Amino acid sequence: MLDKNSISKAIDNLRLPMAIMVVAIHCYFFNSLNINALPSKWGGYLLSGL
Incomplete structure (x- = not known):
């Protein structure tokens, strides 16, 4: 069995890789849909959320 310490260390x-993957998928889908109307304040908000 995995103890709580090793589980939290794995998380x-x-x-960081999960955050990078989410941002990469997000950017990929927005580029593929040609949605360029995303306000800059939302971009800053999403990046500051990480």
């Missing part, structure tokens, strides 16, 4: 190690 910490996966947090």
Whole structure:
């Protein structure tokens, strides 16, 4: 069985790659849909949320 310490360490190690993957997928879909009307304040808000 995995103890809580190793589980939390695994989650910490996966947090950054997951955030990068979410941003990459988000940008990919927005580019593929040609939606360029995203306000800059939303972009700054999403990036500051990470």
